[in-house]
Amino acid sequence: MSLVDPRLLIDPLAYAEHGYPWEAWATLRREAPVHKLSLEGWPDYWALTKHDEIVEVSKQPDIFLNAPGMVMVEDRDDEFRQQNPIRTIINMDPPDHKKYRKIASPYFTPRAVGNLQGLIDKTARDLVDGMGEEGEMDFITEIASIHPLKIIARILGVPEEDEPFILRLTNELFGSADPELQRSPDRIEAMTSLFGEFWEYFGKVMADRRANPQDDFASVIANAKIDGEPMGELETMGYCLITFTAGHETTRGSIGGGLAALMEHPGQMAKWAADPELTPTAIDEIVRYVTPVNHMVRTAAKDYELGGQQIREGDKLVLFYASANRDEDIFDDPNSLILDRNPNRHLGFGIGEHFCAGANLARATSGALFRELVAALDEVELTGTPERTASTLVPGLKHMPIRYRMRRRARAA
Numbered sequence: 001m002s003l004v005d006p007r008l009l010i011d012p013l014a015y016a017e018h019g020y021p022w023e024a025w026a027t028l029r030r031e032a033p034v035h036k037l038s039l040e041g042w043p044d045y046w047a048l049t050k051h052d053e054i055v056e057v058s059k060q061p062d063i064f065l066n067a068p069g070m071v072m073v074e075d076r077d078d079e080f081r082q083q084n085p086i087r088t089i090i091n092m093d094p095p096d097h098k099k100y101r102k103i104a105s106p107y108f109t110p111r112a113v114g115n116l117q118g119l120i121d122k123t124a125r126d127l128v129d130g131m132g133e134e135g136e137m138d139f140i141t142e143i144a145s146i147h148p149l150k151i152i153a154r155i156l157g158v159p160e161e162d163e164p165f166i167l168r169l170t171n172e173l174f175g176s177a178d179p180e181l182q183r184s185p186d187r188i189e190a191m192t193s194l195f196g197e198f199w200e201y202f203g204k205v206m207a208d209r210r211a212n213p214q215d216d217f218a219s220v221i222a223n224a225k226i227d228g229e230p231m232g233e234l235e236t237m238g239y240c241l242i243t244f245t246a247g248h249e250t251t252r253g254s255i256g257g258g259l260a261a262l263m264e265h266p267g268q269m270a271k272w273a274a275d276p277e278l279t280p281t282a283i284d285e286i287v288r289y290v291t292p293v294n295h296m297v298r299t300a301a302k303d304y305e306l307g308g309q310q311i312r313e314g315d316k317l318v319l320f321y322a323s324a325n326r327d328e329d330i331f332d333d334p335n336s337l338i339l340d341r342n343p344n345r346h347l348g349f350g351i352g353e354h355f356c357a358g359a360n361l362a363r364a365t366s367g368a369l370f371r372e373l374v375a376a377l378d379e380v381e382l383t384g385t386p387e388r389t390a391s392t393l394v395p396g397l398k399h400m401p402i403r404y405r406m407r408r409r410a411r412a413a
């Protein structure tokens, strides 16, 4: 008899049905922080649920590898993964990883993100202004999803008219197990045609930026060099894929889940509205509380003893960031949203070698949106039950119907 129901932790449909398995994780943190689980149709894996062990693993990238796969997939999908060797930095290990990551780093420093601040603020303001004085809407599809989409689209050279197309591809990719979002129930067929479309679209963008370089990230990756040679096609496409997918779905999760959390903590929302200076700590607290990226996988390159358990070479370890972010030994009152929490050693952006390359951009994007939103909202309530995407990786909200009324605000021209 297993300590917890393994399905709750790993099956995408369980996330759609029950949400994040907070109780199961609390049991594991208390009784077995490094615990081997088996579920038919999935590879066996070690569930890591406490902060300490996740940090220990993340800081040893030579022993705990991101290749061959850094997310859990069912046995039946593993073959597709092996046949599609698109290389993203999140799938690379030392020594390659650092070389490739260096290409993106200059574009995502706080200073470089500062250059995008005008665009980010205007997009946020237009969206919140567009909500009018009062109304009802699906906050996820109309706001949470649109703001990061527009920012990522601009930096990746996607014109406004193609945003719906790109949004659909991202939804189909992350929602591949979700009956509403998936392209087809035949996952192999769905993924093959999806990658084909993605490749065709960004292949053209890359060719254009090689011929006509501009001041955007698309031009940086299109013209990148590794060891003095142009970056390979698999890696160039990998960069487009990771930037779009890692940049969009995650920030959407943070904005959508963030508003849901604020509705559960109205006192915190009022505090933020009264004090916009709270934004930097508030944004990180939302990432901790929501943890849009639920897990990542590492594969052991050699035998290793972890938390009193013997890990064998080739074993898979699932780092449940969401569980670590509620670790009672690290956070006071971990199940409450405390916007001025400081320090906040959350793992919502990962830690170590693969720490989120877009964290500054994510903070700027969600910060701008929430600054506008909390200042404007007078009242907000749910008008239906929020629905979650069936995913183990980014099980964010896909629908959240709300009714709202705005304060009257003087707007500078």
Ligand code: HEM
Binding pocket: 066, 070, 089, 090, 091, 101, 152, 242, 243, 244, 246, 247, 248, 250, 251, 254, 287, 291, 292, 293, 296, 321, 347, 348, 349, 350, 351, 353, 354, 355, 356, 357, 358, 359, 361, 362
């Ligand atoms: C709230 C929003 C976001 C969250 C919660 C988030 C979370 C994460 C996490 C947990 C990782 C670590 C993966 C690992 O442990 O292997 C990661 C990596 C990464 N993220 Fe983010 N992310 C967010 C936004 C963004 C944005 C906006 C971008 C870029 C436009 C981005 C680009 C990346 C990239 C490129 C990596 C791979 C880094 C590497 O392997 O060295 N992310 N992200």
